Amino acid sequence: MKSDVEELMPRLLPVDCGEDTEDRVLNGPPRNPQEYLRQVQLEASLCPDVVVAQIDPKKLTKKQTVNVSVAGCPAAPVGFSPSLSWQQHQVSNFSDVRQSITRNRTHWSNHTLDDNVQMTKLTDEEGWKRFCLGEKTYLGSSSSSLADADQEPALDYSKVGFPPLLSIISRFNQSTVLMLLDILISWFEERKFVPQLGRWLYALLACLEKPLLPEAHSSIRQLARRCAQLRSTMNSQEDENLPALNLLICLVARYFEQVDLADQPE
Numbered sequence: 001m002k003s004d005v006e007e008l009m010p011r012l013l014p015v016d017c018g019e020d021t022e023d024r025v026l027n028g029p030p031r032n033p034q035e036y037l038r039q040v041q042l043e044a045s046l047c048p049d050v051v052v053a054q055i056d057p058k059k060l061t062k063k064q065t066v067n068v069s070v071a072g073c074p075a076a077p078v079g080f081s082p083s084l085s086w087q088q089h090q091v092s093n094f095s096d097v098r099q100s101i102t103r104n105r106t107h108w109s110n111h112t113l114d115d116n117v118q119m120t121k122l123t124d125e126e127g128w129k130r131f132c133l134g135e136k137t138y139l140g141s142s143s144s145s146l147a148d149a150d151q152e153p154a155l156d157y158s159k160v161g162f163p164p165l166l167s168i169i170s171r172f173n174q175s176t177v178l179m180l181l182d183i184l185i186s187w188f189e190e191r192k193f194v195p196q197l198g199r200w201l202y203a204l205l206a207c208l209e210k211p212l213l214p215e216a217h218s219s220i221r222q223l224a225r226r227c228a229q230l231r232s233t234m235n236s237q238e239d240e241n242l243p244a245l246n247l248l249i250c251l252v253a254r255y256f257e258q259v260d261l262a263d264q265p266e
Contacts, residue, residue, distance in 0.1 A: 073228030134161030
């Protein structure tokens with residue numbers, strides 16, 4: 001009698017090994033091609049029709065679906081966007097930096113880190129925020145406190161953040177680069193721009209390989225839009241954060257070819 005599966009899907013490779021061979025085929029290695037095919041058929045017949053996967057939710061990443069927004073950047077106030085020549089110059093400099101990192105990656109990754117540099121575990125998002133931005137910025141201390149810390153004789157990097165030294169970023173693979181970008185950009189979405197953040201974002205973009213993965217596209221576009229959003233609220237062209245925001249928008253749009261986000265000449 002044929003099974004339900006056979007009624008709907010006739011066998012393409014009918015195999016007749018005899019009625020007394022079923023136990024031998026399942027309990028021992030196949031001795032010929034016919035027994036191998038029979039073994040496959042018998043094992044398939046023992047599989048349940050419906051299987052439910054046992055999934056551990058803790059092992060799932062937070063972002064299972066990548067949504068790439070096609071929305072552009074908010075327009076810059078008149079006089080706040082850079083010239084085309086300035087953008088081209090920054091892209092050229094950025095390309096040189098990337099090539100230098102690529103050439104010297106092995107050299108710097110073999111450097112021994114200072115004793116005070118305690119690398120954070122890959123899964124510790126809050127720890128990475130503290131590492132890159134410093135305890136003061138992470139906890140929301142004022143900028144004046146950071147300025148006072150910079151003047152201290154013995155600089156405590158755990159308080160003001162570790163700079164993106166070549167000996168540090170050269171140890172990052174692409175998975176770590178993307179993870180850190182996502183962590184810092186998510187933090188930036190709800191907070192103001194600070195110099196420590198700008199230094200790390202520039203360094204991570206310099207380590208980001210092309211062609212971009214879909215999740216990288218989404219992250220850097222989110223970064224450019226956030227920078228443009230902050231720029232649109234500025235009241236003075238003398239704002240100390242304006243050049244950094246323009247630079248990040250420029251790199252995302254011009255170097256990573258997200259041209260719909262680019263500042264157009266006024």
